[in-house]
Amino acid sequence: MAKDGIISGGCLCGACAYSTRAAPIDIRACHCRICQKATGAPFYARVRVPLDQLSIKGPIGWYSSSEGLRRGFCPRCGTSLFSERAETNSIGLTMGSLDDPDRFQPTMHIFTASKQIWLKLADDLPCYEDFPPV
Numbered sequence: 001m002a003k004d005g006i007i008s009g010g011c012l013c014g015a016c017a018y019s020t021r022a023a024p025i026d027i028r029a030c031h032c033r034i035c036q037k038a039t040g041a042p043f044y045a046r047v048r049v050p051l052d053q054l055s056i057k058g059p060i061g062w063y064s065s066s067e068g069l070r071r072g073f074c075p076r077c078g079t080s081l082f083s084e085r086a087e088t089n090s091i092g093l094t095m096g097s098l099d100d101p102d103r104f105q106p107t108m109h110i111f112t113a114s115k116q117i118w119l120k121l122a123d124d125l126p127c128y129e130d131f132p133p134v
Ligand SMILES: [Zn+2]
Pocket: 011, 012, 013, 014, 015, 016, 074, 075, 076, 077, 078, 079
């Protein structure tokens, strides 16, 4: 993992883009149903970074998916980009939208109680049925 490099990414059509010089806060794969619905994917892998250090360009659409959390997406092509928690100054970046998708890997799986049943996790990462221990 590059220590001082810029983390950047964007949507499929190119209308929305983001970048930060900050280091990730944490990197997780969430298997909860809200993340499945919000991303349209079997699970949500995301790199969480400080919100106040992320620059965002483009016409981001936002949807409040639960208390204190809103999801950002491109209103033109539909790419799921962000999960923002303003109260903790953090924002998750969808790993599929990263410009360098192989740069990071999750350190744990969370909410595996609702993991899709066909999916066999073989990466030996810690798994938590709901929230991880603080
Ligand atoms: Zn787009």
